[in-house]
Amino acid sequence: MNAGARDVVPRRRAPGLDIAVVGGGMVGAAMALALARAGFASALLEARQPPPWHAQDEVDLRVVGLAPSSVDLLEELGVWQSVRESRAGPYAHMHVWDAASGATIDFAAASAGQRQLGYIVENRLLQWRLWQALEAAGVPCFCPANVSGFEVREDRIQLALADGESLAAGVLVAADGATSPLRQLAGIATRGRDYAQRAVVAHVQTERAHEHTAWQRFLPTGPLALLPLADGRSSLVWSLPEAEAQRVLGLDEQDFIDAVGVASDFRLGRVVASTSRAGFPLKLQLATRYQAERLVLLGDAAHAVHPLAGQGVNLGLRDVVELRDTLVAARAAGSDLGAAHVLRRYARRRRSADTLDALGFDALARIYAWQSPALVAARGLGMGLLDRLAPLKRRLAEHAAGS
Numbered sequence: 001m002n003a004g005a006r007d008v009v010p011r012r013r014a015p016g017l018d019i020a021v022v023g024g025g026m027v028g029a030a031m032a033l034a035l036a037r038a039g040f041a042s043a044l045l046e047a048r049q050p051p052p053w054h055a056q057d058e059v060d061l062r063v064v065g066l067a068p069s070s071v072d073l074l075e076e077l078g079v080w081q082s083v084r085e086s087r088a089g090p091y092a093h094m095h096v097w098d099a100a101s102g103a104t105i106d107f108a109a110a111s112a113g114q115r116q117l118g119y120i121v122e123n124r125l126l127q128w129r130l131w132q133a134l135e136a137a138g139v140p141c142f143c144p145a146n147v148s149g150f151e152v153r154e155d156r157i158q159l160a161l162a163d164g165e166s167l168a169a170g171v172l173v174a175a176d177g178a179t180s181p182l183r184q185l186a187g188i189a190t191r192g193r194d195y196a197q198r199a200v201v202a203h204v205q206t207e208r209a210h211e212h213t214a215w216q217r218f219l220p221t222g223p224l225a226l227l228p229l230a231d232g233r234s235s236l237v238w239s240l241p242e243a244e245a246q247r248v249l250g251l252d253e254q255d256f257i258d259a260v261g262v263a264s265d266f267r268l269g270r271v272v273a274s275t276s277r278a279g280f281p282l283k284l285q286l287a288t289r290y291q292a293e294r295l296v297l298l299g300d301a302a303h304a305v306h307p308l309a310g311q312g313v314n315l316g317l318r319d320v321v322e323l324r325d326t327l328v329a330a331r332a333a334g335s336d337l338g339a340a341h342v343l344r345r346y347a348r349r350r351r352s353a354d355t356l357d358a359l360g361f362d363a364l365a366r367i368y369a370w371q372s373p374a375l376v377a378a379r380g381l382g383m384g385l386l387d388r389l390a391p392l393k394r395r396l397a398e399h400a401a402g403s
């Protein structure tokens with residue numbers, strides 16, 4: 001049976017469920033699988049059927065840079081090998097340069113004790129492989145299932161589905177994305193800011209090879225990244241002010257590839273071809289708390305960050321590890337999995353770690369938006385210094401790798 005057959009899984013009440021995960025994106029699907037592998041009675045509820053991935057399909061426009069910590073988790077869950085063998089672009093180097101000051105920083109996997117800094121993987125591929133693994137593990141997946149509400153009882157949480165069905169679990173994990181309806185129903189507020197920017201994404205063919213390097217140029221208008229795809233092309237992620245992004249999205253193909261060539265400083269030579277484009281609005285959004293009664297937030301439902309550090313999913317997968325370990329420890333101690341003190345441990349640890357990272361990425365976005373000559377010079381000096389400070393650079397690379 002393939003994952004496409006999931007929607008025929010009969011709807012039924014699952015009274016013995018330890019944990020219900022709502023949202024079957026990359027983070028929620030990994031959570032449900034990690035819980036099942038740890039021996040919990042868990043189920044996944046997802047509103048939309050995930051699109052199947054086929055090797056002959058065009059590479060999905062949405063890709064993520066998976067850090068070594070994420071690869072470790074996927075390996076542990078038994079899905080990494082199939083992702084790696086399907087289509088994953090490894091990169092061992094990162095080259096960052098500042099358009100205004102000309103300063104550069106180079107990161108190498110070897111200096112962080114790693115073989116790779118990460119892998120560029122299609123969102124759709126990763127989600128599909130996770131769903132296939134869920135199916136093989138016999139995890140109940142309710143799809144399409146739109147969770148419309150919930151009610152907290154003494155020993156469980158009762159979920160209401162839009163079609164009138166209901167389901168009970170000891171803990172509800174909300175992995176329902178940045179707009180998280182469950183976060184809103186739980187009355188959890190968010191803080192952050194709208195960058196008034198949009199990331200323009202496309203896959204581009206360049207004159208020169210990408211050399212398995214992630215290239216990132218900081219422009220006054222926002223960062224432009226060229227991420228190495230497995231097929232030799234590069235995935236463009238170009239953050240621009242809203243109006244400029246709309247203009248770039250509307251260019252004809254020749255004007256677009258010329259514009260990407262100029263904006264990337266022809267670092268990989270001329271851009272010779274491009275796929276279609278898409279634009280994604282950018283914001284910083286952090287939930288003010290990750291926990292409510294018998295409920296926790298996970299992934300983008302808890303935190304949405306600027307893609308300049310390519311860490312959104314990686315943070316989400318670190319949430320997965322922390323929550324799984326917290327629940328395993330609670331089970332070993334004989335505690336109620338949904339007890340406030342249990343969920344608080346996860347919520348506190350991940351919220352403080354995510355906040356530090358999110359504010360760090362935000363600070364970078366602000367620093368690279370500086371345009372006054374004095375500040376640009378200071379930024380260039382700082383970058384030059386960082387590039388020469390091997391221990392600090394190594395620590396940064398290790399942190400990005402998830403250690």
Ligand SMILES: Cc1cc2nc3c(=O)[nH]c(=O)nc-3n(C[C@H](O)[C@H](O)[C@H](O)COP(=O)(O)OP(=O)(O)OC[C@H]3O[C@@H](n4cnc5c(N)ncnc54)[C@H](O)[C@@H]3O)c2cc1C
Pocket residue numbers: 022023024025026027028045046047048063064065066145146147148175176177178180181182199201237280298299300301307309310311312313314315316
């Ligand atoms: C341009 C761009 C580039 C990026 N690059 C990177 C990168 O290089 N590296 C990286 O780590 N991250 C990157 N990110 C971030 C990354 O894409 C997100 O962090 C990630 O997709 C979030 O996954 P998620 O599973 O938390 O949420 P989502 O993918 O949003 O999944 C949420 C799921 O919940 C379901 N759902 C919602 N409400 C309900 C409901 N009521 N009932 C049932 N189901 C529901 C939805 O259908 C959806 O499938 C990037 C983001 C952007 C915009």
